[in-house]
Amino acid sequence: MAASDPQLPIILYHYPYSPYAKRIVWYLELRGIPYSQCLQPPILPRPDLARLGISYRRIPVLSIGRDIYLDTRLILAKLSLLHPPTPSQTHLSPASTAEHKAIERLLEIHAIDGGLFTRASQLLPPTLPLLRDPKFRADRADYTGTKPDAAAAAALRPEALNEVQRAMALLETTLLADGRDWVLATPEPSLADIEAVWPLHWLVSLPGALPAGLVAARFPRVAAWIARFDAAVAEARARVGKPRSVSGEEAQRVILAAGWNEEALERGGGMVDGEAEPVVAFHGLRKGAMVELWPTDSGSAHRDVGALVAVDAGEVVITTAEGVRLHAPRHGFRFEPAGKSVASL
Numbered sequence: 001m002a003a004s005d006p007q008l009p010i011i012l013y014h015y016p017y018s019p020y021a022k023r024i025v026w027y028l029e030l031r032g033i034p035y036s037q038c039l040q041p042p043i044l045p046r047p048d049l050a051r052l053g054i055s056y057r058r059i060p061v062l063s064i065g066r067d068i069y070l071d072t073r074l075i076l077a078k079l080s081l082l083h084p085p086t087p088s089q090t091h092l093s094p095a096s097t098a099e100h101k102a103i104e105r106l107l108e109i110h111a112i113d114g115g116l117f118t119r120a121s122q123l124l125p126p127t128l129p130l131l132r133d134p135k136f137r138a139d140r141a142d143y144t145g146t147k148p149d150a151a152a153a154a155a156l157r158p159e160a161l162n163e164v165q166r167a168m169a170l171l172e173t174t175l176l177a178d179g180r181d182w183v184l185a186t187p188e189p190s191l192a193d194i195e196a197v198w199p200l201h202w203l204v205s206l207p208g209a210l211p212a213g214l215v216a217a218r219f220p221r222v223a224a225w226i227a228r229f230d231a232a233v234a235e236a237r238a239r240v241g242k243p244r245s246v247s248g249e250e251a252q253r254v255i256l257a258a259g260w261n262e263e264a265l266e267r268g269g270g271m272v273d274g275e276a277e278p279v280v281a282f283h284g285l286r287k288g289a290m291v292e293l294w295p296t297d298s299g300s301a302h303r304d305v306g307a308l309v310a311v312d313a314g315e316v317v318i319t320t321a322e323g324v325r326l327h328a329p330r331h332g333f334r335f336e337p338a339g340k341s342v343a344s345l
């Protein structure tokens, strides 16, 4: 499933303090890829996404033309397929060797599936204004399916702090130990730096999340690297300028008027291979079948329904009733015939 035209409009739906969204913002800035943003509230409802027929509730979401991508892991993979900008535009070094590509992927797994982000989120100071907002608390209770419990949260903090320090120690004593600027010793930051830095950058920039002075005193190379990364991103931002903010209405208009990023799917190129794809075979699905699609790790109550366009080992694609395509990674998502779970209740 190759991506195509670099001229297609790119719109990022996000809120600026989402650490997941930062993964994408930094990537766009460092590569000098022009984009617009459609700013979202930190809690539901999000009518800007609903008007595209999207129930998925997590942030960020990225559109490239009329194709809409869920989950930062798929978004980064798709952005990497956009035509490379000229060397003077990009300030993101490519991962050139197999080892570099493996380290990049393992850092992603460490932060997301390995639980570092979850541990980092357990260190958020309970005094943060957002965490004290009853509306935010109710929204996140609905999102996680658990009731906020201040005593349980306080008891988790010491363990979370230990885990975060282990992650910093790993970088301090391995990749950054020889004094290099970037984790893969590249001339400029690479995607591996983004994969390694985002949960740590989040905590370091939130006063009260970590004991004062801890990072500089115990992990000086990590502290310097985070500051260096910040400076590199600030420089890149100064070069590309701020993204244009568009309203939900404008974003919808732009997306529906745009061409497909993945033109080959339009020409019938998407495969829904009943023989070779285990889930498709299990459910006896065919191209065009109505399916439900949802993330299995968080926000699972928000399911999208659409006609199945394509499935392969890495990605599943559906078309919503509003006429946009939704792309989700296979990892961390599930799809099955629409209405099945309702019928079997």
Ligand SMILES: N[C@@H](CCC(=O)N[C@@H](CS)C(=O)NCC(=O)O)C(=O)O
Pocket (backbone or CB within 6 Å): 018, 019, 020, 021, 042, 043, 044, 057, 058, 059, 060, 070, 071, 072, 073, 143, 298
């Ligand atoms: N695996 C997802 C996780 C995204 C995620 O958890 N984002 C948070 C914001 S940082 C979120 O959506 N929280 C609930 C919400 O904003 O509705 C990804 O990589 O995009």
